[in-house]
Amino acid sequence: MLYSHLLKPERYPYSMDVTQPAILSVIIPTKNRPYLLVRALQSVVKQTYRHFEVCVVDNNTDEQNSLQVKQTVAEFELQYADINWIYIHSNKKFASGARNDGMAATIGNLIFFLDDDDELLADSLSIRVDEMLADPELALLYCAGYSKIYPYPFKMYRYYHYNKKLHTEKLMMMSCSSIAINRSIFKENDLYFDEAQSRMDDYDLCRRVIELDLKVKSIPGPLVMINLHPDTRISSHKLVDYTFKDVLIERWGESAADTVYHYAEGVYIWRLCFGTADQPYKEIIAGLRRDFNREPTPSFKFKYALAYFSPKLFLALYHIGVAISQTRKNRLARKL
Numbered sequence: 001m002l003y004s005h006l007l008k009p010e011r012y013p014y015s016m017d018v019t020q021p022a023i024l025s026v027i028i029p030t031k032n033r034p035y036l037l038v039r040a041l042q043s044v045v046k047q048t049y050r051h052f053e054v055c056v057v058d059n060n061t062d063e064q065n066s067l068q069v070k071q072t073v074a075e076f077e078l079q080y081a082d083i084n085w086i087y088i089h090s091n092k093k094f095a096s097g098a099r100n101d102g103m104a105a106t107i108g109n110l111i112f113f114l115d116d117d118d119e120l121l122a123d124s125l126s127i128r129v130d131e132m133l134a135d136p137e138l139a140l141l142y143c144a145g146y147s148k149i150y151p152y153p154f155k156m157y158r159y160y161h162y163n164k165k166l167h168t169e170k171l172m173m174m175s176c177s178s179i180a181i182n183r184s185i186f187k188e189n190d191l192y193f194d195e196a197q198s199r200m201d202d203y204d205l206c207r208r209v210i211e212l213d214l215k216v217k218s219i220p221g222p223l224v225m226i227n228l229h230p231d232t233r234i235s236s237h238k239l240v241d242y243t244f245k246d247v248l249i250e251r252w253g254e255s256a257a258d259t260v261y262h263y264a265e266g267v268y269i270w271r272l273c274f275g276t277a278d279q280p281y282k283e284i285i286a287g288l289r290r291d292f293n294r295e296p297t298p299s300f301k302f303k304y305a306l307a308y309f310s311p312k313l314f315l316a317l318y319h320i321g322v323a324i325s326q327t328r329k330n331r332l333a334r335k336l
Contacts, residue, residue: 025108
């Protein structure tokens with residue numbers, strides 16, 4: 001399948017001599033929350049691995065936010081001079097374009113992504129670098145991680161063992177922050193984030209990697225912390241633009257339709273947990289029917305009612321359910 005119709009970024013303007021020592025690029029797009037960026041950068045500078053560069057991609061349209069980002073990067077550059085710091089501003093509309101701009105501004109043959117509200121855990125870089133260097137044919141590596149849900153005292157281990165058959169239609173990679181890629185292989189296969197995608201661009205990219213039969217590997221060690229809170233995009237913005245849904249469904253068919261719909265249902269449940277719900281239940285149901293031409297699933301109705309009654313009880317049961325599901329799916333993935 002060709003993807004010439006995608007909105008493409010500028011081509012990577014460099015060539016990498018792979019015989020030289022590997023250089024790692026950590027790309028961190030940031031928008032509308034400079035106060036969270038500090039935590040992400042602190043997790044990066046604590047890493048034992050030091051042969052890398054950090055590219056902060058300022059995707060803000062607000063000048064004050066951009067000024068805060070610039071000042072933050074400058075402070076870290078002054079304090080941690082052994083790391084190569086790169087600051088760029090991206091005018092791209094979505095995070096997908098900001099990530100592409102970050103790739104174009106860096107030179108590392110190994111690329112790690114980190115969202116500005118997430119964190120790297122101890123030795124996250126060194127462990128994953130070793131895995132990537134051990135297998136030059138590895139196109140994409142993803143790791144396990146923890147999900148921390150604000151403001152509750154829950155930290156959940158998330159991991160699904162990679163199995164091509166199981167992942168072809170339903171990806172179980174947790175976040176862009178858990179992904180590391182081989183730039184050379186991506187370049188050879190003309191892979192990049194689709195800049196027309198406002199959401200789920202990582203889902204789309206990973207499906208293209210699998211479709212091209214490129215090598216993917218997962219590691220069960222929890223190496224990232226995914227922070228879920230009221231300031232995350234999933235909870236703080238209304239799903240009013242569904243162009244990403246139509247693109248994904250046209251590209252990937254009904255399997256994507258199911259994934260996107262469950263994603264939309266989940267948004268409303270997380271808003272209840274974060275205390276940011278601002279729509280009556282009847283209005284939510286009407287919106288799901290209108291935008292997806294589907295009836296809300298029994299699972300959604302039950303979860304919504306439970307979260308409405310007690311977010312803490314919902315999250316406790318949710319954690320138990322995820323743990324059971326992960327165990328079952330990982331056992332199946334290793335057998336196939």
